[in-house]
Amino acid sequence: MKILVNAIPLKGLLTGISRYVRQLYTELEKLPGVSVSYFDGLRVTDRMPEQADSMTWAISRKAVWRLPDSVVFAARCIHQLLFEANLRRLCGRGSFDLYHETTFFPAALYSIPQILTIYDLSLLKYASSHPRERIWFYNFFRKRRMPFASRILTISDFIKGEINSSLGISPEFVDTVHLAPAPLFSKRNTGEVNAALRRLALPQEFLLFVGSLEPRKNLPKLIEAMKIARSNIPLVLAGWEGWGDKEWLQTLKGSPLRDRIFITGHVSEEDLAFLYSAAKALVYPSLYEGFGLPVLEAMACGCPVICSKVASLPEVAGDAALFIDPADAEGLAQKIELIVNDQEVRKKYEILGKARANYFSWKKNAENTFEVFMKATQNRK
Structure with missing residues (x-):
C-alpha cells in the first residue's frame, strides 16, 4: 500500500500530535508492502521530516500571535487552499492508494480514500480556551470538509463517543486505536x-x-x-x-x-x-x-x-x-x-x-491502524 501522509505536524514542536504521527509511521514503515510518502504542502519525500528546533519554533509562534486574528485567519485559509490544490495534483497521478490527514479536518480530496485522525473535540467543547483565529479556521472548514473523509480514526473510545454525539457521525465509520508510550520512556538509572x-x-x-x-x-x-x-x-x-x-x-x-x-x-x-x-x-x-x-x-x-x-x-x-x-x-x-x-x-x-x-504499544497501534487503512481502500473498490 502506498500511503501519503500530511507531514506538517512533524515539522513543528514535538508535542502530542507530532509524537503520534512520528511513532505511528516509524512502525508503519516496518510493515511489509507498505510505502510511506510525507507531504508538507509543497514537497513530497520518502523520509520523515526533522522536528523543529524548540527555541526557533517558539519565537515564530510568538511572532504569529502578535498579528491580528483576522490576518492569521486569512493566512491560514490561503495556506489550506494552496495545500489542497497541491495535494489534488499529487493524488490525481495515481501514485498513492490512500491519504492520511493528521491535522484539523479532511482535505478537499476525492480521488483516493482519505483517513482523518481526530484527537479530541476541544475546538468545539473548549473553544474559549483556544486562540480565536484557530477557532474561526476550524469552524469555517470543518463542516465543508468532513464529507471528504472515508473513515475516521480516533485515539480513545471517549472521543469516539463524542464524535457520534457532537458531530453526528455514526460509530460504524469511526475506529479507536489507542496510543502508547514511545520505547525510550523507561526507568532511568x-x-x-x-x-x-x-x-x-x-x-x-x-x-x-x-x-x-x-x-x-x-x-x-x-x-x-x-x-x-x-x-x-x-x-x-x-x-x-x-x-x-x-x-x-x-x-x-x-x-x-x-x-x-x-x-x-x-x-x-x-x-x-x-x-x-x-x-x-x-x-x-x-x-x-x-x-x-x-x-x-x-x-x-x-x-x-x-x-x-x-x-x-x-x-x-x-x-x-x-x-x-x-x-x-x-x-x-x-x-x-x-x-x-x-x-x-x-x-x-x-x-x-x-x-x-x-498493555499499550506502537507496534499494536500501527497494525490496527493499517487494518483501518485496508478497510478504507477495500470499501472504495
Whole structure:
C-alpha cells in the first residue's frame, strides 16, 4: 500500500500530535508492502521530516500571535487552499492508494480514500480556551470538509463517543486505536537522572506536570492545591508555554510557593524520561483530554500518577492511577500529600503503572491502524 501522509505536524514542536504521527509511521514503515510518502504542502519525500528546533519554533509562534486574528485567519485559509490544490495534483497521478490527514479536518480530496485522525473535540467543547483565529479556521472548514473523509480514526473510545454525539457521525465509520508510550520512556538509572537534574537546575525531589501550559490543563487548580497541601515539595512544569492567560503565574508573586515552582519550557523526550524517572509523581489535573499520553509515559518510567477522573483519562489509566475531581483543589491536595508521604502507596502505583503502560504499544497501534487503512481502500473498490 502506498500511503501519503500530511507531514506538517512533524515539522513543528514535538508535542502530542507530532509524537503520534512520528511513532505511528516509524512502525508503519516496518510493515511489509507498505510505502510511506510525507507531504508538507509543497514537497513530497520518502523520509520523515526533522522536528523543529524548540527555541526557533517558539519565537515564530510568538511572532504569529502578535498579528491580528483576522490576518492569521486569512493566512491560514490561503495556506489550506494552496495545500489542497497541491495535494489534488499529487493524488490525481495515481501514485498513492490512500491519504492520511493528521491535522484539523479532511482535505478537499476525492480521488483516493482519505483517513482523518481526530484527537479530541476541544475546538468545539473548549473553544474559549483556544486562540480565536484557530477557532474561526476550524469552524469555517470543518463542516465543508468532513464529507471528504472515508473513515475516521480516533485515539480513545471517549472521543469516539463524542464524535457520534457532537458531530453526528455514526460509530460504524469511526475506529479507536489507542496510543502508547514511545520505547525510550523507561526507568532511568540514578546516576543519569541526577546528572540531568543538575544540568536542568532542578531539585532532587519534586512533583511533575507535563504538557502545554494552556487553559485546559487546569494549572490554576494545581497551584491552588499546592498552596493547600502541607508538604513543601517543589513542582516542575515541563512543556512549552502554550496560549491563553497565565493569571495563575501572577498569583505566585509574593507567595512562598513561588520559590517551589520550576518551569522548564519544552524539553526533549530524553530529558522528559529523566524527569518522569525522578519525580515523586506526575500530577495531571486536566479538564479535558482526547487521550492523555503523559499518563502512560510516566507509568512506563515507574512514576506514580495522580490524574483527573474525566474524559479519556480513566480509559487510559485503568486502575493504575490515583484519581481526582479536577474542580476540587482540596481533594487534589490530599492526594498530593498521600503520594508524597506514603512510600507504600507510591510503590503500589509504580507497579500498577508499569503493568498498565506495557498493555499499550506502537507496534499494536500501527497494525490496527493499517487494518483501518485496508478497510478504507477495500470499501472504495
